Amino acid sequence: MENFSMEMRYDVGDCPNYNCSAKGLLLPIICEYTWTPATRAALYLIGLFYSFLGVAIVADIFMCSIEMITSKTTKIKVAIPNTNETEEVEVKVWNGTVANLTLMALGLQRSLNLFLLLSIIEIVGNDFQAGQLGPGTIVGSAAFNLLVIIAVCVAVIPDDEGRRINHVKVFFVTAFSSLFAYIWLYIILSVNTKGVVDVWEAILTLMFFPILVIIAYVADRDFCGRKVSVTMSALELGIKIE
Known part of the structure; x- marks a missing residue:
């Protein structure tokens, strides 16, 4: 007072x-x-709720757009075995693994994206110096998603039911990348140049994401574990193989 x-x-x-x-x-x-503190607090609360409402509307529209993009399908011709006829089937244009790691992850992690944008705004306004938010806010939110949300998803499964991972190789790739992200952040902030992020470290960190998507796609299609024969490709296009 x-x-x-x-x-x-x-x-x-x-x-x-x-x-x-x-x-x-x-x-x-x-x-x-x-102005009185009560008037200022009320106005700031109204502005805060208004901002939350705007973010919710934008996130909802954004998520619906992503679902529409990733659910897009196309028709291909598939040969019916032992016949000369073909039939048209609808297949998704987007690969499921690529969609989950890119657009779907961007939509589902919209709360983390807000932290990221706030941290960027803070760094730019603070002459590229870490402020009160800093990288700890993003790391804390990511750790919450990695540990708490996964633990809740496992705990809510009934005792008489079970869940199975369909793409084990993709799961191993993403699990390793999740742990490697924390190790890499510790290296660039505490080991190599303590408290400073170099340009080459930032560029290399950004390049890790497309590398992750490519490796996960290779693991999903199992290019390293099986051979795609010409016969199977021809059958999908409806070409008769003697």
Whole structure:
């Protein structure tokens, strides 16, 4: 209250001298230090709820768009065995593994994306120095998704039921990548250049994502474990093989 009473002595022209005038990137927009704390708290809560509502609407539309893109199908001709006839079947254009690691992950992890955007805004506004949010916010959210959400998904399975991983190789690739991400973050922040992220480290970190998608796609199609014969490819196109 003493600080508030001292702030009340300022004139409107003394807004730059207000203690909180330079605390945020966007707020305060106007000189509001002469208002009562209750009025200011109510207005900030309304603005906060309005922002949450906007984010929810955008995330919902974004997720519906991603589902529409990943569910797109196309028709191909498949030869009927022991006949000269073919039939058309619908197959998905997007590979399931690639869709889950790219667009679906981007939509499902929209809360993490908000943390990432806030951290980027903070770093840009803070002369590329880590602020109060920093990388710990993103790491904490990712750790929560990795540990808590997976634990809840396993715990809610009834005792008389079970679940099976269809693509074990893809699961191993993504599990290793999840653990490697924490190890790599520790290396670039605490071992190599402590507290500093070099440009080459940032570029290499960004390149890890397309590498992960490619390796997961190879594991999903099992290119290294089986051979795709010309006969199977011809049957999908409806070409008769003697």
